Amino acid sequence: MRIQTLLLLLFLGGCAVGPNPNDVALGNLPQHYRHFDAxxxxxxxxTPSGAVVDGVIKNVRYAYLTNIEVYVALLDQQGKEASRSVGYVVPVQLPMDQSASFSVKLKRxxxxxxxxxxxxxxxxxxxxDTETPDQRWQESFESVVPPR
Known part of the structure; x- marks a missing residue:
């Protein structure tokens, strides 16, 4: 009986789950933005081929978000786009209070x-409400790249 109990404790201990790495990254990454929804x-x-923006997005408002796209544009001195690219968030459906990572590669x-x-x-x-189709939303903001 003692061996069975010991094996059960070892098995359950091996199934322990640590913190969500995306939630940890959300607190540790150097730049932040918060709005009513995310x-x-x-x-x-x-990198040698251009800048890479690695980040995390968290759903803080809706039952779920789907088909999330994160666009990042590098702006020139006049505020015009010098480079622009998109990253897609996986999983496709992000429930409330969950987070997921994204990566956007710019050519400059x-x-x-x-x-x-x-x-x-x-x-x-x-x-x-299962009768109402999903609604589309987009939000934009600007940020300055900090010293590294």
Whole structure:
């Protein structure tokens, strides 16, 4: 009986779940934006082929978000787009209070002081009404790349 109890405890201990890595990243990434519907956090790094924006988005409002797209545009001195790309959030459906990662690769470097325009687009459902189709929403904001 003692061996069975010991094996059961070992088995259950092996199934222990740690914190969600996306939730940890949401708190640890250097830049943040929060709106009524979503919270985003991200970091920017340069590669030989251009800047990469790695981030996390969290659904803070709706029963679920679907087909989330995160667009990032590097702006020039006049505020015009110098480079623009999109990252798609997986999983396709993001329930309330859940987070998921995204990555957007730009074709140009984004040195400190550069301005980025983020636009996130999704379909949402507030839950409870199966007759209402999902609604589309988009939001934009700008951010300055901090010193690295």
């Amino acid at each position: 919270e985003l956090a991200w970091g920017v790094r340069d 470097a984004a040195p400190p002081g550069s301005r980025l325009r983020f636009t996130y687009v999704y379909y949402f459902n507030e839950g409870g």
